[in-house]
Amino acid sequence: MLLAPTIRRMQEVSRSWQKKGLAIGLVPTMGYLHEGHLSLIKKAVQSCDRVIVSVFVNPLQFGPSEDFESYPRDLKKDRSLCRRAGVDALFVPSAREMYPASFQTSIEVEKLSRGLEGAVRPGHFRGVATVVAKLLNACLPNVAFFGQKDYQQAVVIRQMVADLNFPVKIVVCPTVREPSGLAASSRNSYLGESERKEASMLYRALQLGAEKWKAKMPAEEVIRIVKDYIAKHSGFEIEYVETSDPKTLLPVREAGRPAVLSLAARLGKVRLIDNILVGAGLKT
Numbered sequence: 001m002l003l004a005p006t007i008r009r010m011q012e013v014s015r016s017w018q019k020k021g022l023a024i025g026l027v028p029t030m031g032y033l034h035e036g037h038l039s040l041i042k043k044a045v046q047s048c049d050r051v052i053v054s055v056f057v058n059p060l061q062f063g064p065s066e067d068f069e070s071y072p073r074d075l076k077k078d079r080s081l082c083r084r085a086g087v088d089a090l091f092v093p094s095a096r097e098m099y100p101a102s103f104q105t106s107i108e109v110e111k112l113s114r115g116l117e118g119a120v121r122p123g124h125f126r127g128v129a130t131v132v133a134k135l136l137n138a139c140l141p142n143v144a145f146f147g148q149k150d151y152q153q154a155v156v157i158r159q160m161v162a163d164l165n166f167p168v169k170i171v172v173c174p175t176v177r178e179p180s181g182l183a184a185s186s187r188n189s190y191l192g193e194s195e196r197k198e199a200s201m202l203y204r205a206l207q208l209g210a211e212k213w214k215a216k217m218p219a220e221e222v223i224r225i226v227k228d229y230i231a232k233h234s235g236f237e238i239e240y241v242e243t244s245d246p247k248t249l250l251p252v253r254e255a256g257r258p259a260v261l262s263l264a265a266r267l268g269k270v271r272l273i274d275n276i277l278v279g280a281g282l283k284t
């Protein structure tokens with residue numbers, strides 16, 4: 001497996017693959033790989049001729065009081081997981097390589113970045129869109145793979161790719177969950193044993209909400225039931241619970257319609273997000 005620390009080297013390698021007519025898949029990550037990432041890598045390996053995984057903890061997408069410094073990192077383990085999974089190249093740029101001192105351009109996907117995560121993490125999606133654009137330009141993939149757990153991120157990236165005509169297909173893969181229902185996340189490493197149990201209540205609450213939504217209960221009541229369940233069964237403090245249109249991400253109030261039921265909640269310094277698609281005939 002090749003290790004590319006610079007954009008120039010990564011582009012050289014990708015161009016050589018392109019010349020041979022090989023289909024290139026990219027799995028962008030911030031490292032500390034877990035089962036969710038591995039499912040994206042597996043999908044990429046199955047469907048592409050060459051697979052690149054990028055590992056870069058992107059400072060632009062963290063707010064000043066967020067966990068950039070303490071974000072878990074373990075490049076040695078990531079390398080060995082990637083090698084075993086059949087990855088062809090690991091793109092591991094430094095912050096200086098991605099953002100030299102003269103750097104000054106950013107990408108804002110305006111409407112889709114406003115609500116949900118965007119409302120509580122100002123600037124987050126500007127950071128995500130900007131780094132993903134740079135990763136696409138560095139790795140030159142035909143296909144890029146993202147997880148449904150970060151639903152809004154996937155929608156924002158799809159829009160950016162369409163608006164700016166990136167010649168890449170975006171594939172969104174289902175959320176991988178532990179047997180308890182807890183969604184795989186690098187931030188789960190912050191949780192102790194009993195906190196993990198409490199965290200699994202978030203998915204239970206979403207499942208309960210999905211049942212009520214299917215039964216056409218009004219959105220306000222579904223949201224209240226999800227919040228009450230979390231408050232009763234865990235110490236998590238809820239930041240938001242929302243039912244949104246899967247494409248526009250605007251709030252959906254008509255009971256039973258296709259929607260994404262999403263939430264963010266905190267336990268001490270740990271902040272988790274999760275979502276579930278509700279209503280009929282949904283595809284991400």
Ligand code: PAF
Nearest residue numbers: 028029030058128131150
């Ligand atoms: O989902 C993530 O891990 C990150 O937001 C991404 C897409 C790699 C951009 O830094």
